[in-house]
Amino acid sequence: MRVLLLTGKGGVGKTSLAAASALAAAEHGHRVFLLSTDAAHSLGDSFGHTIGGRAVEVAPRVTAQEVGVLDELDRAWSEIQEWLRELLREETAEVVAEELLVFPGMEELVSLRSVRQVEATGDYDLCIVDCAPTGDTLRMLRFPDALHLFMENFWELKRKSARVARPIVNRLVPGKLIPEEQFFDAFERLYREVDDVRQILLDADRTSARLVVNPARVVVEETRRSFAYLSLYGVATDAVLVNRVLPPDAAHGYFARWAEREAHELGEIEASFPVPILQAPLYPHEVVGADALRRLGTAIYGERDPAGIFTRARPIRLRKRAGRTVLEIELPGASKEELDVALHGDRLCVRVRDAERILSLPGSVAGRPIEEARLEGGVLELVFGG
Ligand SMILES: Nc1ncnc2c1ncn2[C@@H]1O[C@H](COP(=O)(O)OP(=O)(O)OP(=O)(O)O)[C@@H](O)[C@H]1O
Ligand SMILES: [Mg+2]
Numbered sequence: 176m177r178v179l180l181l182t183g184k185g186g187v188g189k190t191s192l193a194a195a196s197a198l199a200a201a202e203h204g205h206r207v208f209l210l211s212t213d214a215a216h217s218l219g220d221s222f223g224h225t226i227g228g229r230a231v232e233v234a235p236r237v238t239a240q241e242v243g244v245l246d247e248l249d250r251a252w253s254e255i256q257e258w259l260r261e262l263l264r265e266e267t268a269e270v271v272a273e274e275l276l277v278f279p280g281m282e283e284l285v286s287l288r289s290v291r292q293v294e295a296t297g298d299y300d301l302c303i304v305d306c307a308p309t310g311d312t313l314r315m316l317r318f319p320d321a322l323h324l325f326m327e328n329f330w331e332l333k334r335k336s337a338r339v340a341r342p343i344v345n346r347l348v349p350g351k352l353i354p355e356e357q358f359f360d361a362f363e364r365l366y367r368e369v370d371d372v373r374q375i376l377l378d379a380d381r382t383s384a385r386l387v388v389n390p391a392r393v394v395v396e397e398t399r400r401s402f403a404y405l406s407l408y409g410v411a412t413d414a415v416l417v418n419r420v421l422p423p424d425a426a427h428g429y430f431a432r433w434a435e436r437e438a439h440e441l442g443e444i445e446a447s448f449p450v451p452i453l454q455a456p457l458y459p460h461e462v463v464g465a466d467a468l469r470r471l472g473t474a475i476y477g478e479r480d481p482a483g484i485f486t487r488a489r490p491i492r493l494r495k496r497a498g499r500t501v502l503e504i505e506l507p508g509a510s511k512e513e514l515d516v517a518l519h520g521d522r523l524c525v526r527v528r529d530a531e532r533i534l535s536l537p538g539s540v541a542g543r544p545i546e547e548a549r550l551e552g553g554v555l556e557l558v559f560g561g
Contacts, residue, residue, distance in 0.1 A: 199472030
């Protein structure tokens with residue numbers, strides 16, 4: 176099953192384009208599951224009727240669902256969350272505290288377990304996810320790493336001696352003795368599920384992120400950061416969907432200046448994202464109902480099959496190698512002499528000739544020194560220290 180994650184800044188048209196992509200894919204013969212993980216569900220608004228927590232058919236070959244309130248298992252997860260919050264207050268756990276301050280992403284990840292459930296039915300060959308605005312989606316991507324780090328430390332603790340682990344566990348919820356086994360079991364389950372979701376997200380043959388933008392400067396800036404983050408974490412973005420582009424016959428009078436600014440931003444978008452850029456116009460009305468969504472789908476994809484993989488490029492990747500974190504950036508044709516790399520806090524500046532790229536580093540490497548830099552076969556490798 177292919178998975179498409181539609182994400183982007185608030186209000187840019189993620190939900191509309193997720194729905195439009197679903198209808199367009201169904202017309203190409205795919206059996207589509209359209210899933211909303213954004214707590215502020217609005218798939219129903221797009222289709223013009225209620226959808227809700229149960230899977231319903233919204234069009235031929237399109238089933239939709241808004242992942243609802245936390246079920247039993249999710250409640251178990253939030254219990255673990257509580258424990259961890261307590262743990263963060265423990266001085267003893269300070270080494271892992273920073274990496275664990277990413278819990279907001281967990282809710283998204285819990286919702287994404289639904290992707291596995293959809294896959295398990297075997298009834299769908301495409302799952303389109305209407306994600307929360309980028310901030311949450313990115314936090315979600317950090318979460319598995321954080322959990323992994325925590326697990327390593329915690330298991331280590333447990334292995335060393337129950338003498339160490341038990342007092343910690345018992346201190347987490349004072350006066351309430353938690354059976355140690357239950358605690359670790361819950362953790363292991365959580366870890367397995369998170370890892371399963373991660374496997375799906377990081378598999379570029381299955382999952383593509385599509386970033387939705389509007390041709391406006393603030394949006395483009397945030398999206399550039401998101402693109403780098405997604406790449407750094409290993410999630411492949413295969414297209415940028417530019418929504419609400421002022422059509423030529425509206426670009427005069429009062430809107431002439433608008434059109435000029437948009438043209439400039441479209442240029443920036445082309446220069447910033449090394450993936451196919453697809454565009455849809457601003458309509459003179461809201462995009463509500465299947466007909467309007469189909470028109471939007473045709474505008475953005477044309478004849479293309481939305482389920483396709485639009486590019487296989489992975490321009491920036493974060494890897495673990497021999498216990499070190501290595502950042503790889505594709506710089507085809509660059510030579511050492513014309514290359515400059517500078518680190519400013521959590522921002523990495525990479526300059527090739529006159530082109531400069533500023534990347535926001537993920538928390539796992541932000542603030543760490545670069546111990547080694549190599550340029551080999553058109554790939555810049557930066558090895559971060561501990
Ligand atoms: N191309 C377009 N032309 C005109 N209106 C549009 C277009 N695309 C989306 N809209 C309208 O803009 C509003 C916001 O769109 P949508 O809900 O899809 O954005 P979103 O990114 O999902 O927002 P949120 O971040 O709140 O989830 C809706 O009213 C929608 O109908
Ligand atoms: Mg939305």
